[in-house]
Amino acid sequence: MRLTRRDAIAVLAGLGVVGGGAVAVDQFDPPTAETAETGETGDGGGDGALSATxxxxxxxxxxxxxxxQTEGVADFVETYVVGRARDESRRDAMRDAALELDAIARDWYGDDFADLSADDRDSLLRELGVAAADPVADGTVSERIRFHVVNELLYAFYASPTGGRLVGIENPIGHAGGTESYQRATMLEDDAGRVERAERAGDAEDVEGSEADE
Amino acid sequence: MSNPAESDRTPAEIDRMPAEIDRTPVEDADVCVVGAGPAGGIVAHRLAESGASVVVLEAGPRFDGDRQEQLEQHLRPGLDDPWGMGGPRDEFTSSGDSFYPLNAARVKGVGGSTLHWQGMVMRLHERDFELDSRHGVGADWPISYDDLRPFYAEAERELGVAGAMDNPYAPPREEPHPLPAFPPSHSDSIFAEACERLGIDMHSVPNARNSEPYDGRSPCVGYGTCKPVCPSGAKYTAESHVEKAESAGARVIDRARVRRLEHDSTGERVVAATYTTPDGETHRQTADQFVLGCGGVENVRLLLLSESEQYPDGLANSSGLVGRYLMDHLFAGMGGRLDRPTRQNHVGFNTSETHQFYDDAEPVNGLKLEFLNYAGPSPVIGALHADTWGDDLLGQLKADYGTHVAMGALVEQLPDEDNYVTIDPETTDDLGDPVPAVHWSIDDQTKAALERANEIQRTVLEELGVDVEWAVGPDNTGPAFHHMGTTRMGDDPESSVVNAECRTHDLQNLWIAGSSVFPTGGAMNPTLTIAALAVRLSQSVKQRVRN
Structure with missing residues (x-):
């Protein structure tokens, strides 16, 4: 099962993230002295390594x-995360939670979170209590990671057409399309309708193009 | 020190507020409408359109902009209530045998509770207007179905109702609905097999939701989150009438909390509504006519808070019945699983129901049955609440989704003087005003009707071969969030609060719009009747303004 950028776009469209100009990965850069003065971020002048982190x-x-079984995770996540970064408060909190998780990985396991094995990443999250934690945007570290990392990612996945199809619903609640599918006895096998819907629900080209817009 | 009126707003709401909004009173207003929900919105629009100078005072904020923020707040655990209910502004107390979850039952804001409603809009049946005469229970309305019938048609056009003339149990109607009905769901087709064998007639559901473009709003695209938020704007909310009222010249002041009505020295006319704005200022809005449209709880609270030397028991309360006869509809439901896909949670509204048992005499309480299109959990919401992830989570979600079916029902609660709304002088809100106190119990007759609803539901589900897993009935029922009856309508000033025109018996220029005037509530969702009465009331007020 392969996730696509279009899946991410469909979810973002449901959240109202459509068009609106450039957003880049380095939106996650902390402000430099220069950008702090102008209030700008994401202009390419920041610390690329941190963005990548x-x-x-x-x-x-x-x-x-x-x-x-999920494939295409990297492109999907990057598209989604960059889209979400258009909401400044969400962007900062997501960045802080991700960096906190990464710092804990280095403390506990001696390596960046991304460089740990999948088993170690899973163990770390569970040892932190993230699985049982309530998602609280400004709560304890476990609650914040649950909200800004785990639930953000789960929302992106299961509100997407491809994620929904894996469970048995091609139009999971949260984005447009249910009136086309509610009378059907089964899911359609092809993806044509899904792509059309994603394009109609949001300005797909604007969103997709934004991550390369410099 | 922060302003107490600001303290109950979420940061997002405060961000949305322009720095300076003029919330001072309107000079020379003909009509002051309190509350910007469907009743107030329709009245304000109709009167402004006729040339009256109209001001609307709304306690809650405007929820401008798109609805994606509310969508996410609804879907993701850990975020605030989408409509900001439940802060110090909205304190209440509850007593009686059953807790009444008031703040889940209403929204304060431009649009009122239509912001979070599902949007089912059916007419009351003829029997609902003459329950005492026909069955010796409840009360008769001072008007008949025939009196309200033309206003129902107007209300359906106002709300943009999608429906079909396929309901053999509906009261007579003169014309089709403005929009075609939504076709039955796949889930409905499963129920149809069992209902056919059992002789139960299924028919469409009238929805205040665009099946085609209507009134400047798009057709439904199926976000599946109708209740509590429609991101596409296809679902009717009273914001559309408020907008039209403003276009016609009405002034709408949001976050204007009306705390008291003042009357003149004769005690025959209201002269002003006193309200407090977020900056802490208190203003006095004068007008020639006053229309209350604050819902079945806040209408009562405002009348009781407006006590005076002349009216020590509150305004319009010479009968002593302001707040009495609180009614709601009770929910009965049942569900389980089938051995095949049932395709739930694609849309957030229902497309089939049956009124076949509504007019039965045993039990006399009206009941209507619904075939749900959202049985069982949604995978998205399930994932966000799970305590695992990865393949474990996928396995759980697959096991939980796909084969659920369920039926719902609304059951009538007959009026009972011992169910009431009053004010609690011991508990005050952030402005220092006594909060509403709801005293509510569910009587045995209503419980028997809930049992009857469960009995029919079980018959249908077992005919389908469903393994019934849950039931909501007499022992665990809850309100459908339709509070009604607290300023009842009648011809006799000793046994009612407003007359057949919805004007209070006691004050010549004080009108009440909304479900608080219902003498009985039937078992139909109340908003179409609220809208029909609002259209009708507008005509009466218009006449007074002209005079």
Whole structure:
């Protein structure tokens, strides 16, 4: 089962993230002296390594919380995370939670979270109590990681058409499409309708193009 | 020190507020409407359109912009209530045998409770208007179905109702619904097999939800989250009438919490509504006519808070019945699993129901049955609450989704003077005003009707071969969030609060719009009747303004 960027776009469209200009991976950069003065972020002037850390951590977490048969995780997560970064408060909290998780990985396991084995990543999250934690945006570290990392990723996956299809529903609640499918006895086998819906629900090209827009 | 009125708002709401909004009173207003829900919105629009100077005072905020924020708040655990209910502004107390979850039952804001409603809109049946005459229970309305019938048709056009004339048990109607009904779901087709064998007639559900473009709003695209939020705008909310009212010249002041009505020295007319705004200022809005549309609880609270030397028991309360006869609809439900896909949770509304048992005399309480399109858990929500992930989670979700079916029902609660809303002087809100106190119990007759609903549901489900896993009936029922009856309508000032025009018996220029005027509540979702009465009330007020 392969996730695509279009799956991420469909979920983002449901969250109201459509069009709106450039968003890049380095949205996650902390402000430099220069950008702090102008209030700008994500202009390419930040620490690229740190940006990579956030997306790598999120992708590595996704590889654990998504079903093992999932392919295309990296592109999907990057597209989704970059789209979410358009909400500044969400972007900062997600970045902080991911960096916190990464720091704990180095403390406990002696390596970056993204460089741990899948088993170690899974163990770390469970040892932190993230599986049982309530998702609280500004709660304890376990609650914040549950909210900003694990639940963010699970929402992206199971609200996407491909994630939904894996469970048996091609139009999971949270994005448009249910009126087309509610009368059907079974899921359609082809993906044509799904792609059409994703394009109609959001300005697909704007969103997809945004991550390369410099 | 922060302003107490600001303290109950979420940061997102405060962000949305322009820095400076003029919330001062309107001079020379003909009509002051309190509450910007469907009743207030329709009245304000109709009167403003007729040339009256109208001001609307709404306690809650405007929820401008898209609805994605509310969508996410609904789906993701750990976020605030989508409509900001439940803060110090909304304190209440509950007593009686049954807890009444008031803040789940209402929304304060422009649009009122239609912001979070599901949108089922059916007419009351003829028997609902004459329950005492026909069956010796409840009360008769001072108007008949025939009196309200043309206003129902207007209300259906106002709300944009999608429906079909396929219900053999519905009261007579003169014309088709404005929009075609949503076709039956796949899940409905499964139920149809059993209902056919049992002789139960299924028919469409009238929905205040666009099946085609209507009134500047798009058709439903199926986000599946109708209750509590429709991101596409296909579901009717009273925001559309408020918007039209403003276009017609009405002034709508949000976050204006009306705390008291003042009357003149004769005690025959209301002269002003006193309200407090987020900056802590208190203003006085004068007008020629006053229309309350704050819902079945806050209408009562405002009347009782408006006590005076002349009216020590509160305004419009010479009968002593303001707040009495609180009713709600009770939910009965049952569900389980089949051995085949049932395709649930694609849409968040129902497409089939049956009114076949509604007019039965045994039990006399009305009951209507619904075939749910959202039985069982949604995988998205299930995933976000799970205590595992990866393949374990997928396995759980697959096991939980796909084969559920369920039926729901609304059951009538007859009016009982011992169910009531009053104010609790011991508990105050953030402005220092006594909070509403709800006293509510469920009587044995209603419980018997819930049992009857369960009995029919079990018959249908067992005919289908469903392994019944859960039931909601007499012992664990809850309200359907339709509070009604607390300022009842009648011809006799000693036994009712408003007359057949919905004007209070005691004050010449004070009107009440909404379900609080219902003498009985039937078992039909109340908003279409609220809208029909609002249209009708508008005509009466319009006449007074002209005079």
């Amino acid at each position: 956030v997306t790598a951590t999120m992708t590595a977490a996704a590889a654990v919380v998504y079903p093992s």
